[in-house]
Amino acid sequence: MSIADQALTADLAARDDMIVCTGVSKWFDDFQALKGVDVTVKDREVMVVLGPSGSGKSTLIRCINRLEVHQEGSIVVDGIELTNDTRNIERIRSEVGMVFQQFNLFPHLSVIDNITLAPVWVRKKSKVEAEQKAMELLERVGIPEQAQKYPGQLSGGQQQRVAIARSLAMEPKVMLFDEPTSALDPEMIAEVLDVMKDLARGGMTMMVVTHEMGFAREVADRLVFMESGEVVEVGTPEHFFTNPQEERTKLFLSQIL
Amino acid sequence: MTDVMTSPPPATRPAEPSSGSAIEWVRKNLFSSVGNTIQTLLFTGITLGLIRAILGQVFYEDANWASVATNLRLLMMYNYPSDQIVRVWVSAAIVLLAAGLSLGAWAVEPGYQVRRLGGHLVGIGIVSLVIRVLLPEHTPGVVATVLVVVGVVSVLLGVGVRRLNGNSDRVIPFGSLIAGICALFVAIVWFVPFGQYGLVDGTLIAESGVTVASSTKVPWTVLMVIVVVSHRIGLIVGRIIGSAMRRALSAFWVVGPAFIIFVVLRDPAFDWAHVWSTDIPMGAAFAIGGAALLYATTAPGRAEIARAVGAVIFAGALFNWVAAFFGWYPMLQKARLSFLLLAVAVLLAPAFAGDRATRRRVATMWIVAIAVIHWLITAINTESTLVITAPPFLGGFVLTVGIAYYVMLASFPLGVLLSLARTSRLPIFRVMSTAYIEVIRGIPLITVLFFFSIMLPLFLPKGMGISDLAAVFAGYTVFSAAYMAENVRGGLQSVRRGQYEAADALGLSTVQRTSLIVLPQALRVSIPNLVGQAIAVFKETSLIAIVGGFDLLRIANSTIPNQPDFLGQKRPGLMFISLLYFVFAYTMSKSSQRLEARLKDAQAR
Numbered sequence: 103m104s105i106a107d108q109a110l111t112a113d114l115a116a117r118d119d120m121i122v123c124t125g126v127s128k129w130f131d132d133f134q135a136l137k138g139v140d141v142t143v144k145d146r147e148v149m150v151v152l153g154p155s156g157s158g159k160s161t162l163i164r165c166i167n168r169l170e171v172h173q174e175g176s177i178v179v180d181g182i183e184l185t186n187d188t189r190n191i192e193r194i195r196s197e198v199g200m201v202f203q204q205f206n207l208f209p210h211l212s213v214i215d216n217i218t219l220a221p222v223w224v225r226k227k228s229k230v231e232a233e234q235k236a237m238e239l240l241e242r243v244g245i246p247e248q249a250q251k252y253p254g255q256l257s258g259g260q261q262q263r264v265a266i267a268r269s270l271a272m273e274p275k276v277m278l279f280d281e282p283t284s285a286l287d288p289e290m291i292a293e294v295l296d297v298m299k300d301l302a303r304g305g306m307t308m309m310v311v312t313h314e315m316g317f318a319r320e321v322a323d324r325l326v327f328m329e330s331g332e333v334v335e336v337g338t339p340e341h342f343f344t345n346p347q348e349e350r351t352k353l354f355l356s357q358i359l
Numbered sequence: 360m361t362d363v364m365t366s367p368p369p370a371t372r373p374a375e376p377s378s379g380s381a382i383e384w385v386r387k388n389l390f391s392s393v394g395n396t397i398q399t400l401l402f403t404g405i406t407l408g409l410i411r412a413i414l415g416q417v418f419y420e421d422a423n424w425a426s427v428a429t430n431l432r433l434l435m436m437y438n439y440p441s442d443q444i445v446r447v448w449v450s451a452a453i454v455l456l457a458a459g460l461s462l463g464a465w466a467v468e469p470g471y472q473v474r475r476l477g478g479h480l481v482g483i484g485i486v487s488l489v490i491r492v493l494l495p496e497h498t499p500g501v502v503a504t505v506l507v508v509v510g511v512v513s514v515l516l517g518v519g520v521r522r523l524n525g526n527s528d529r530v531i532p533f534g535s536l537i538a539g540i541c542a543l544f545v546a547i548v549w550f551v552p553f554g555q556y557g558l559v560d561g562t563l564i565a566e567s568g569v570t571v572a573s574s575t576k577v578p579w580t581v582l583m584v585i586v587v588v589s590h591r592i593g594l595i596v597g598r599i600i601g602s603a604m605r606r607a608l609s610a611f612w613v614v615g616p617a618f619i620i621f622v623v624l625r626d627p628a629f630d631w632a633h634v635w636s637t638d639i640p641m642g643a644a645f646a647i648g649g650a651a652l653l654y655a656t657t658a659p660g661r662a663e664i665a666r667a668v669g670a671v672i673f674a675g676a677l678f679n680w681v682a683a684f685f686g687w688y689p690m691l692q693k694a695r696l697s698f699l700l701l702a703v704a705v706l707l708a709p710a711f712a713g714d715r716a717t718r719r720r721v722a723t724m725w726i727v728a729i730a731v732i733h734w735l736i737t738a739i740n741t742e743s744t745l746v747i748t749a750p751p752f753l754g755g756f757v758l759t760v761g762i763a764y765y766v767m768l769a770s771f772p773l774g775v776l777l778s779l780a781r782t783s784r785l786p787i788f789r790v791m792s793t794a795y796i797e798v799i800r801g802i803p804l805i806t807v808l809f810f811f812s813i814m815l816p817l818f819l820p821k822g823m824g825i826s827d828l829a830a831v832f833a834g835y836t837v838f839s840a841a842y843m844a845e846n847v848r849g850g851l852q853s854v855r856r857g858q859y860e861a862a863d864a865l866g867l868s869t870v871q872r873t874s875l876i877v878l879p880q881a882l883r884v885s886i887p888n889l890v891g892q893a894i895a896v897f898k899e900t901s902l903i904a905i906v907g908g909f910d911l912l913r914i915a916n917s918t919i920p921n922q923p924d925f926l927g928q929k930r931p932g933l934m935f936i937s938l939l940y941f942v943f944a945y946t947m948s949k950s951s952q953r954l955e956a957r958l959k960d961a962q963a964r
Contacts, residue, residue, distance in 0.1 A: 167863075167864055168863075169860050169863060169864065189662075192866050192868065193866075195863060195864060195865070195866035196865070196866030198864075199864070200860075200864035202857060202860065202861065202864075204857050206855075206857035206858060206860060206861035207861070208858065208861070208862075208876055208880075209880065210883065219865070219867075219875065220865035220866060220867060223867060223871050224865065224866045224867060224868075226659070226712070226713040226714055226717065228716075268865070269864075269865075272866065
């Protein structure tokens with residue numbers, strides 16, 4: 103372990119826990135998608151989740167805001183445990199932003215209405231205030247001129263940037279990204295990744311499922327490698343790309359790099 | 360949105376052929392080969408034969424179209440007292456005023472290209488001339504003359520318009536289009552000798568062969584002026600305070616027709632002592648008490664309390680309804696209904712929780728709703744000062760439109776709720792809603808109507824009555840809601856799972872997710888089916904005739920043929936009401952297509 107790595111590990115250990123998953127298991131009928139996963143994401147940490155398809159990485163981050171229900175173990179987000187209590191779920195969901203592979207913008211609302219909807223209805227902000235904030239966010243993701251358009255009129259990259267702005271409008275403490283660039287044409291991937299890098303530099307706690315190794319290497323504080331519902335290896339980018347320990351990790355990295 | 364309303368013509372549309380290339384077009388498309396030529400000739404022959412056959416039905420040997428022309432008032436209003444007819448005009452004026460304002464406020468601007476106007480005029484002219492040629496021998500001479508005049512004038516006008524317009528894309532503004540149509544209508548009213556005659560107040564008011572048309576000319580002219588002016592006002596005011604105006608107009612379209620039917624057309628005889636001693640105090644109590652309760656329960660973090668209070672009131676309200684059936688203790692219908700409303704409002708309160716301004720708005724909305732509902736119930740339940748010779752004070756076309764309108768209005772939210780219940784995760788809702796929908800869809804409408812108009816009154820508790828009109832309305836609503844539900848369910852299934860997930864991930868509650876994300880998308884998809892159902896509702900109001908209502912069908916089928924002057928004259932009346940139904944159904948269908956196109960344009964997908 104290099105000196106920089108040690109410094110980072112020490113720094114992370116000193117921070118508060120943001121997401122703590124302990125022994126999380128999840129079944130779809132007979133198929134076990136998660137097998138006792140333990141992962142901790144620290145405050146302001148960027149964690150990238152790697153793994154072959156079907157390894158349970160999407161399922162894991164979807165459990166964190168209760169889009170999927172885990173059957174065993176516990177998930178604690180910012181000190182609140184996810185249980186069946188609807189109030190807790192709604193509270194966690196409003197603290198945790200999520201960006202989907204398929205964008206999932208609301209097609210019947212204009213870009214600005216997509217962004218202001220949740221702040222107005224969930225956070226009970228005034229319309230004017232919410233719109234002001236929305237314009238700032240659109241500025242930040244670089245498409246303020248598209249505010250009045252509908253999602254169907256935007257390119258994939260622009261839609262994903264709107265989706266990020268929509269999540270940020272809730273001022274979340276954590277952002278989850280579920281393969282945010284997988285559905286994009288190659289020339290649009292960079293514009294989305296740039297926004298995400300900017301976000302990471304701003305100190306946002308992020309958990310990112312992605313296949314973009316360049317992004318992982320440049321931005322991630324730590325990487326998690328998952329396979330068949332288990333966490334195989336956790337470590338810094340340097341550790342992963344120079345000196346992976348597990349055979350399965352080596353095999354995966356040799357295939358993807 | 361404005362760029363969408365004008366619906367610009369597609370740039371790629373080829374210029375319509377001028378007269379020179381028209382022959383070319385005909386040769387290329389109709390006579391390109393031997394087979395094509397045979398087809399063209401064959402189908403032209405069949406079409407002309409069909410027109411001839413229809414004309415033979417319209418102008419058959421002893422057709423007496425005066426049976427329709429002189430019975431127009433009967434067909435529209437049935438036996439509404441003739442000395443009170445001004446109320447009908449006032450009602451029509453209110454509706455048309457609101458329609459004009461709405462068209463303006465929503466900036467409905469279907470562009471009508473000048474080039475198409477020319478084409479349509481030529482088409483109308485040619486069809487008129489073809490009909491003239493195919494007229495049966497015993498057609499009244501005046502019809503032939505009118506057809507020739509209309510045909511020649513239309514063709515000349517059409518050709519003239521196209522010549523003058525050339526190849527430009529000029530569009531006639533919607534305002535001018537309305538004005539033109541209204542002017543044409545006014546001209547027809549003034550120059551065509553309509554008569555009024557028939558069973559008015561139980562007596563015949565005109566000599567046979569003599570028409571009395573003067574009284575409708577001026578009112579119709581005024582109405583048409585109202586349409587044109589109100590559209591103009593709607594456009595101008597809509598630009599300044601658009602959203603407020605649209606909200607007010609939406610409220611009018613929900614409440615207005617009831618106001619017209621039960622207040623303007625019926626004129627309740629208020630027992631003012633009772634109004635002051637009971638109605639107003641009770642209304643005020645519900646308005647103020649409910650508003651305070653809602654203001655308290657919409658505070659953030661009081662969801663649990665709101666649900667508990669709502670459940671208690673709901674239980675109480677339900678008990679009231681059950682108790683009424685057994686006659687345990689009397690309570691005014693209005694109080695029962697208000698308790699139920701209050702329960703629903705309090706149960707929904709958490710979804711509208713917010714800061715002080717939001718809560719004040721919720722409380723205000725409650726007060727307005729209670730005021731309107733209480734006042735309407737009072738007005739509807741109060742007897743009328745209007746002396747009507749026969750019991751149904753509504754009849755004819757007004758009955759058709761009134762019933763159809765309110766059945767659509769009531770069955771739509773009911774259908775939406777049913778479809779949501781059917782797609783719900785809770786088995787109890789799913790089973791109940793599925794059972795309801797499948798049972799109702801398995802029963803013919805006429806059976807449901809018979810049940811509600813004949814059986815239901817027998818089951819009602821002592822002291823509770825239901826008028827024929829209300830019974831038909833209730834039965835028809837129950838029936839139509841099942842079909843509406845299935846249409847909406849189709850739309851609900853088209854909303855992708857990602858939309859639910861995105862809404863959840865943003866922290867929206869289930870009510871918010873349903874009302875803000877899922878339903879708007881589902882309803883958009885369901886528009887064609889919902890309009891189809893609305894058209895069905897409109898047409899099938901004719902079944903009211905069988906359970907005793909005097910609707911268009913009954914008047915045309917049995918009232919007119921029994922008048923001494925028009926004994927046995929069924930066909931003209933039936934053809935006329937068919938045309939009336941068709942015009943309205945076709946308009947609805949066309950507007951739905953336009954609405955769909957507009958929404959699709961707006962989302963550009």
